[in-house]
Structures are given as structure tokens and as C-alpha cells.
Amino acid sequence: MVSRMFRLETEVDKARQDLLRKRLRDTNTAASPVLRALRGTPGERELPLHVWVLDDSGALAGGLVGHTWTNWLHVGQLWVDARHRGAGLGSQLLAQAERTAFRERGCTSVRLETWDFQAPEFYKKQGYDVVCVIPDYPPGITEYTLTKRLTA
Template sequence: MVSPMFRLETEVDNARRDLLRRRLRETNTAASPVLRALRGTPGERESALHVWVMDSDGALAGGLVGHTWTTWLHVTYLWVDARHRGAGIGSRILAEAEALAVTGRGARHARVETWDFQAPGFYRRHGYEVVCVIPDYPPGITEYTLTKTLR
């Protein structure tokens, strides 16, 4: 039960979300020797990483949205249009993202979450290993977390 001194709110508030994230990061950094050692270094900062492939008509054929943080590349989304699947575009996009993360940002590892009907086999073929399996998330689906050591 919330005390009368507090007000519970449920609306989406991006400014509060960002404040909460900053404060959580500050708390985590203060509690972790590793994160404290990284404070202020370029590797500590989260940095967006995007790779886009356009077809000959200029339409989006595929892309990757992710970010790097500390020594990790986190692949958030990787998608290839159905018309272009099987042509190696996804492999090229992933390889480019990994290369950018390693050479430009010092990443040594990568991680991705995917569902059983999406691409766990694709990531395995590219050297990723399953480190977590969550069955029935969402119901009827299995989620996989995969990681890879980058060279």
C-alpha cells in the first residue's frame, strides 16, 4: 500500500524514464568496482550502432539497430525484407555491425535475444552460443539469449 505522502502514477513519462535510468546507472556504478573503473571512459558510454541496406530502388532491404556499452555489442533488432532473404544480406549486416563494434568501439563480445521462430539458428551459424533459454515467453514461444566473443 502506498502511503498518503506518495502519489502513484502510471502514465508514460519519457523525462522521468530517463531520470530513473540515470539514477539506476549511478547506483549501479557506485556499487560495482568494475563500473566505477569504467566511469568516464569512452567504453562506458552507451552508443547507438545502426547498419542499413537499401535495395536498388532505395527501399529498406534490411537493417540492424543496436548499441555498444562497455565491451559489448547488443543487437536489438536485425531484420531483412522477405524479398531479400537468403541472399546473405543478414550475414553482411551482422558482420558489419560486429566489425564496427570491434574496430571503432573496442567491443569484445556481442549479445542478442531472439525467439524460436525467428533466428536462433542464424546466430548459431555466426558463432553465437545460447546462454539462456526462457520457455513460454511469451506463451507458446521460447526466447533465447545468445552471446559471441568477437575477434
């Protein structure tokens, strides 16, 4: 029998994180015909997609930060300054990101997460469907995952 020694560490290590990500991607690609077919294509890598709204003075009024991967847009953050809410900026940010993802990057779907006190109803009004509900994440709060199909 082979004896193995392990050392557990809890530090942040960017080089190891990058190595782990590469090895996981390689393992997943080897196991999945779909991911293998993506190898070497533009859709293989995540590409940032950011949309910003600035007010007349150049200050940030709102923004959307996300990325595209394969044929999906993932919205990570969407925020509108309280002074500008109700003016349709959130809808405009989301629509611009969807158009860019669809027209320029070939995306056919969008996914995002939001908490119950944030904007699940806003996203439903924009055509998103709830596909996952995680209660008590974090405690006392419900997280929603929503998706939407993009069409011309």
C-alpha cells in the same frame, strides 16, 4: 515513527524515467568497482550502431539496429525483407556490425535475443552460443539469448 504517504502512478513520464535511469546508474556505479572505472570513459555511454542495406531503387532491403556499451555490442533488431532473404544479407549485416564494434569501438562480445520462430539457428551458424532460454515468453513462444566472442 515517521508516517509516509505514497502515490502510485502508471503514466509515462520521460523526465521521471530519465531521472530514475540516472539515479540507478549512479547507485550501480557507486556499488561496482568495474562501473566506477568506466566513469568518464567513452565506454560509459551506450552508442548507437546501425547498419542498413538498400536495394537498387534505394528502398530498405534490410537493417540492423543495436548499440555498443563498454566492450559489448547488443543487437536489438536484425531484419531482411522477404524478397531478399537467402542472399546472405543477414550474415553481411551481422558481420559488418561485429567488425565495426570490434575494430572501431573495442568490443569483444556480442549479445542478442531472438524467438524460436525467428532465427536461433541462423545465429548459431554465425558462431553464437545460447546462454539463456526463456520458455513461454510470450505464451507459446521461447526466447533465446545468444552471445559471441569477437576476435580479429
